[in-house]
Amino acid sequence: MDKLAPNTSSLGNIVADQLMLKQALALILEKIINKALSLNISNNTNLTSIDNKRLTVILDELTFPLSFTVYQQQILVTSLAEQSDCSVITSLKTLKALKKDQQLTELIKQDKLDINGDIKIAQQFSNIAQTLEIDWQSELAKYIGDFATYKLGRIAQSLTKKFTFLKEQVQADSSEYIVHEQKLVVTKNQLDNFYQQVEQINNQTDALMQRLNALTKK
Amino acid sequence: MSAPEQQTNQDNSTHFGFKTVDKNEKASMVANVFHSVAKQYDIMNDLMSFGVHRLWKRFTIDASGVRPGNKVLDLAGGTGDLTAKFSKLVGKEGKVILADINSSMLNVGRDKLRDKGLVQNIEYVQANAEYLPFEDNTFDIITIAFGLRNVTDKDKALASMYRVLKPGGRLLVLEFSKPEHELLNKAYDFYSFNILPKMGELVAKDGDSYQYLAESIRMHPDQETLKTMMTNAGFEQTNYHNLTGGVVALHKGYKF
Numbered sequence: 362m363d364k365l366a367p368n369t370s371s372l373g374n375i376v377a378d379q380l381m382l383k384q385a386l387a388l389i390l391e392k393i394i395n396k397a398l399s400l401n402i403s404n405n406t407n408l409t410s411i412d413n414k415r416l417t418v419i420l421d422e423l424t425f426p427l428s429f430t431v432y433q434q435q436i437l438v439t440s441l442a443e444q445s446d447c448s449v450i451t452s453l454k455t456l457k458a459l460k461k462d463q464q465l466t467e468l469i470k471q472d473k474l475d476i477n478g479d480i481k482i483a484q485q486f487s488n489i490a491q492t493l494e495i496d497w498q499s500e501l502a503k504y505i506g507d508f509a510t511y512k513l514g515r516i517a518q519s520l521t522k523k524f525t526f527l528k529e530q531v532q533a534d535s536s537e538y539i540v541h542e543q544k545l546v547v548t549k550n551q552l553d554n555f556y557q558q559v560e561q562i563n564n565q566t567d568a569l570m571q572r573l574n575a576l577t578k579k
Numbered sequence: 580m581s582a583p584e585q586q587t588n589q590d591n592s593t594h595f596g597f598k599t600v601d602k603n604e605k606a607s608m609v610a611n612v613f614h615s616v617a618k619q620y621d622i623m624n625d626l627m628s629f630g631v632h633r634l635w636k637r638f639t640i641d642a643s644g645v646r647p648g649n650k651v652l653d654l655a656g657g658t659g660d661l662t663a664k665f666s667k668l669v670g671k672e673g674k675v676i677l678a679d680i681n682s683s684m685l686n687v688g689r690d691k692l693r694d695k696g697l698v699q700n701i702e703y704v705q706a707n708a709e710y711l712p713f714e715d716n717t718f719d720i721i722t723i724a725f726g727l728r729n730v731t732d733k734d735k736a737l738a739s740m741y742r743v744l745k746p747g748g749r750l751l752v753l754e755f756s757k758p759e760h761e762l763l764n765k766a767y768d769f770y771s772f773n774i775l776p777k778m779g780e781l782v783a784k785d786g787d788s789y790q791y792l793a794e795s796i797r798m799h800p801d802q803e804t805l806k807t808m809m810t811n812a813g814f815e816q817t818n819y820h821n822l823t824g825g826v827v828a829l830h831k832g833y834k835f
Binding site: 381383384385387388413415430432433435437439440441443444 | 631633634635637638640641643644645646647664667668670671696822823
């Protein structure tokens with residue numbers, strides 16, 4: 362089946378149509394993206410070069426396409442797949458790996474990614490996502506005040522440090538285990554050898570018992 | 580056409596909600612309703628539908644297959660929700676005409692869209708759906724959302740839409756319809772006739788207009804009847820999607 366024309370007759374699609382799940386997801390995504398764009402403080406994010414361009418993303422995990430149309434520094438999210446400037450067919454996992462440009466060719470070769478249309482459009486969308494910079498503390502301070510934001514920031518920093526330390530500790534312990542402890546762990550060959558020796562002793566004991574029985578009868 | 584509508588057509592009368600009125604009077608009566616509710620229209624839509632009308636409209640956009648450069652007619656476009664989206668999707672090369680018979684609704688829509696910075700590719704036309712003031716084969720897409728039930732002669736309006744649609748173009752009719760399940764139908768009736776007018780009274784200070792809204796929904800043709808009406812007007816491959824259990828239905832038809 363053509364991936365650009367998702368099957369609309371399946372039960373899943375009928376339920377999704379009735380509940381308008383596509384439209385709800387598009388609405389939420391559109392709100393989040395445009396809010397993030399409005400809070401962006403980076404000077405490197407410019408949508409002008411892709412004004413009126415449409416990128417369609419078809420994910421393996423979804424039964425419908427998601428289209429992102431740029432209009433005057435805003436992004437409109439729909440399920441329209443018609444006349445897209447670039448279509449990307451992939452999975453969520455691969456989408457995360459797309460951050461590095463050099464991986465693009467490799468992912469296409471591995472059949473994890475299929476791109477139709479102008480690849481530069483996809484790259485420009487990816488660049489915009491990467492250059493987004495939001496001053497969360499200033500935004501938060503507008504709602505809860507400077508002092509509470511400062512305190513929350515300190516707590517978040519402290520928690521981040523603790524988690525980083527914990528992560529490093531786990532990594533170090535794992536390395537130590539691999540280098541030192543694993544040497545002490547009995548391997549499968551050693552275990553097989555041990556069973557073999559036990560079997561031999563068992564056989565020898567049986568033989569000895571037979572000889573003893575024979576001697577006592579005499 | 581539904582049986583009651585056929586009956587009223589014979590004696591030159593039609594429905595205004597549950598009332599039977601002269602055909603010549605309906606347009607001005609509907610106009611009075613919308614002059615009255617225009618300013619509170621958006622907030623009432625959000626309240627009445629719990630915000631779900633935004634999803635119904637998005638569904639319509641997704642079903643439109645709109646492309647950059649298309650020419651779209653948003654008929655009975657009111658406060659311009661669909662026009663705003665279409666304007667962004669057709670781009671600089673395309674055009675959206677927001678048409679409404681009611682000047683108050685058109686003014687509210689124009690102010691709202693201009694405040695949003697949407698000025699490039701939108702035109703505003705005060706027009707009666709029964710006599711569309713456009714040349715034959717003009718539009719790629721025509722939408723009429725929550726407007727057809729207020730039109731006096733629906734068959735004439737559908738024929739007029741067919742005339743101005745380009746060959747290959749599509750008509751999308753988003754309208755209240757008949758819920759699929761009896762239990763939902765009863766709950767919907769209770770909500771429409773007991774809660775809705777009170778909400779209208781409280782927020783828009785006009786309970787009567789919202790009583791008309793509830794009545795006009797009941798008098799509107801059901802899914803299959805409207806589908807037949809569209810086919811009779813000349814539309815092909817006519818079909819419909821029930822949304823929210825049939826509370827609303829999106830009818831789609833093509834002109835080839």
